Amino acid sequence: MEACPATASASDIRDGQGTRAPARPLPALVFERTPGEAARPLPSRWRRREPERTALHAVVRGHLAELLDDARRRSDSGTGYPAFVGHEFSRYLDCGVMAHGFSRLRCPDCGFERLVAFSCKGRLCPSCWARRAADTAADLVDRVLPEARYRQWVLTFPWQMRYLLATDRAFQSAVLRTFLRTVGAWMRLRARRLGLRGGQVGAVTFVQRFGGILNLNPHFHTLMPDGVFVEDTDAPGGPLSFVALPPPTDADIAALGLRLATRIGDLARQRFRQTQDEPPWQDPDELPLRITVAEAVRPPGPKPPRALPWEAAPPPDDQGSGKTPAKALCTRVQGFSLHAARTVAPDDRLGLERLCRYGLRAPFSLDRLSLDPDGRVRYRLHRPWPAPEGRTEIVLEPVAFLRRLAALLPAPYQNLVRYYGVFANRSRFRNRLPTAPARTAEPEAASATTTATDASPAATASPESAAAPPAPAAPPPDRPRRVHLGWAQLLRRVLDVDALQCPRCPAHRPMVVLAFLTDPAVVRRILEHLKLPATPMPVATARRVDWEAEFDTGDRPDEWYGCEADCGAGSTGDDAGIRAPARGPP
Numbered sequence: 001m002e003a004c005p006a007t008a009s010a011s012d013i014r015d016g017q018g019t020r021a022p023a024r025p026l027p028a029l030v031f032e033r034t035p036g037e038a039a040r041p042l043p044s045r046w047r048r049r050e051p052e053r054t055a056l057h058a059v060v061r062g063h064l065a066e067l068l069d070d071a072r073r074r075s076d077s078g079t080g081y082p083a084f085v086g087h088e089f090s091r092y093l094d095c096g097v098m099a100h101g102f103s104r105l106r107c108p109d110c111g112f113e114r115l116v117a118f119s120c121k122g123r124l125c126p127s128c129w130a131r132r133a134a135d136t137a138a139d140l141v142d143r144v145l146p147e148a149r150y151r152q153w154v155l156t157f158p159w160q161m162r163y164l165l166a167t168d169r170a171f172q173s174a175v176l177r178t179f180l181r182t183v184g185a186w187m188r189l190r191a192r193r194l195g196l197r198g199g200q201v202g203a204v205t206f207v208q209r210f211g212g213i214l215n216l217n218p219h220f221h222t223l224m225p226d227g228v229f230v231e232d233t234d235a236p237g238g239p240l241s242f243v244a245l246p247p248p249t250d251a252d253i254a255a256l257g258l259r260l261a262t263r264i265g266d267l268a269r270q271r272f273r274q275t276q277d278e279p280p281w282q283d284p285d286e287l288p289l290r291i292t293v294a295e296a297v298r299p300p301g302p303k304p305p306r307a308l309p310w311e312a313a314p315p316p317d318d319q320g321s322g323k324t325p326a327k328a329l330c331t332r333v334q335g336f337s338l339h340a341a342r343t344v345a346p347d348d349r350l351g352l353e354r355l356c357r358y359g360l361r362a363p364f365s366l367d368r369l370s371l372d373p374d375g376r377v378r379y380r381l382h383r384p385w386p387a388p389e390g391r392t393e394i395v396l397e398p399v400a401f402l403r404r405l406a407a408l409l410p411a412p413y414q415n416l417v418r419y420y421g422v423f424a425n426r427s428r429f430r431n432r433l434p435t436a437p438a439r440t441a442e443p444e445a446a447s448a449t450t451t452a453t454d455a456s457p458a459a460t461a462s463p464e465s466a467a468a469p470p471a472p473a474a475p476p477p478d479r480p481r482r483v484h485l486g487w488a489q490l491l492r493r494v495l496d497v498d499a500l501q502c503p504r505c506p507a508h509r510p511m512v513v514l515a516f517l518t519d520p521a522v523v524r525r526i527l528e529h530l531k532l533p534a535t536p537m538p539v540a541t542a543r544r545v546d547w548e549a550e551f552d553t554g555d556r557p558d559e560w561y562g563c564e565a566d567c568g569a570g571s572t573g574d575d576a577g578i579r580a581p582a583r584g585p586p
């Protein structure tokens with residue numbers, strides 16, 4: 001049996017075989033462990049990710065207890081954060097770690113074996129987040145979004161609204177509805193002017209909670225077909241067809257931006273007034289998370305490089321004039337910004353899938369995270385902040401960094417993908433839309449063994465039927481049901497790497513799952529036999545906050561508080577603890 005390369009050395013050595021693989025018969029003097037070894041094709045490029053070696057894992061391992069302890073101290077009842085926060089962090093620590101169990105794959109031909117660790121499916125874990133994003137994007141492109149030119153509409157909000165948007169789900173939904181109705185009504189109006197009656201619009205929105213600097217910045221990325229779906233007047237009730245509309249102009253975007261700022265501004269003012277009368281957060285146990293969320297709205301760092309909107313007058317171009325800035329199809333009005341320059345051509349389905357993945361991406365990138373020698377967390381920014389010549393990276397204390405991650409975690413069951421118009425589940429037009437174009441068929445290879453990293457061993461394999469196109473002539477009675485793609489299919493689809501391919505056999509046959517191993521004793525025995533780490537990395541306990549050390553001024557504490565010396569065990573002093581300090585604390 002061979003484990004997937006858990007250490008760098010094993011795979012590095014094998015990856016280094018690229019220079020020695022002549023297909024012709026080898027001279028008799030070349031050493032081969034087994035006959036034909038040297039002539040075998042290169043191993044698959046896939047190798048196990050090693051989450052326990054990442055900076056994120058180290059920070060969470062080292063400071064999670066401290067983070068939770070800190071929140072407990074800040075809550076009235078001592079409960080700290082809501083349970084899901086600690087739960088998400090702990091799940092992440094277990095994800096991909098062999099010591100918590102794995103599945104065992106074997107090649108049916110040559111018997112080559114590989115172990116694959118279980119994943120957590122959590123909302124903090126970057127790997128599971130990426131996997132979920134790939135799955136959702138594949139589903140959208142295969143099943144939901146018909147062939148059309150798509151435009152990405154990005155709407156961001158003023159600082160003052162962000163806390164409310166992040167914590168008040170009803171308000172967030174109302175704002176999204178207003179946004180989509182405004183843009184949808186504008187599209188239908190343009191269609192009517194072109195003589196298209198009864199045009200229907202649809203949209204898929206990705207709700208992102210984060211900005212580029214680990215800050216809380218709820219905003220919407222909406223994909224909308226750049227046109228309307230219309231009914232054939234000769235065949236009412238039949239399938240809809242897509243009619244593209246001319247692209248918007250800068251003036252259109254400026255007018256839409258101003259309308260959105262006014263309408264959503266009204267909505268926010270109304271909600272602010274309501275919350276002043278009756279705050280929606282009565283539960284004192286929610287306080288620590290709310291404080292954390294409010295803190296995360298502010299950009300990280302000791303001092304914001306520029307004043308926040310409530311501290312200073314907005315810049316001249318931000319006064320609601322609707323003035324069009326230099327960037328095409330982009331406007332900034334009263335702290336709102338609307339951007340609609342990015343489009344995907346109808347035949348660029350891969351581009352559409354990439355754009356979906358972009359909207360669904362994780363709040364931060366693991367690649368840009370590193371640890372300083374003093375333990376502080378360094379995060380390289382995607383673009384300088386504030387643009388164009390601001391900081392290119394930020395450095396945070398580990399607990400402050402984790403607090404930001406806690407604020408960026410979406411609440412459980414909060415839906416980050418929202419469907420509107422003809423794409424909504426309850427829309428009567430959904431089944432009459434043109435079907436999504438078929439993807440080129442993928443090899444059936446992995447369909448039998450795709451659940452290798454699923455945390456639940458009982459999960460069943462998913463067939464490849466998601467993209468199967470019904471005949472285009474008549475509308476399908478029911479659209480194909482969503483089928484979750486397996487882990488190996490997603491890897492193949494996103495990275496073009498087949499994790500299930502046997503690296504030994506010339507035919508590269510798919511390996512099959514032999515077993516899911518979760519019994520700690522068996523897992524341990526196998527890992528020890530393979531000389532792999534059989535115990536998970538230790539998780540640090542909370543550090544005690546030493547207030548005395550923190551505020552030590554060099555004075556003798558017992559000069560201040562007589563009780564320290566007098567009411568300890570064995571003390572007999574009658575006046576213990578009531579003696580006036582010789583001198584007050586500083």
Ligand SMILES: [Zn+2]
Nearest residue numbers: 095120125128
């Ligand atoms: Zn995970």
Ligand SMILES: [Zn+2]
Nearest residue numbers: 107110502505
């Ligand atoms: Zn094989």
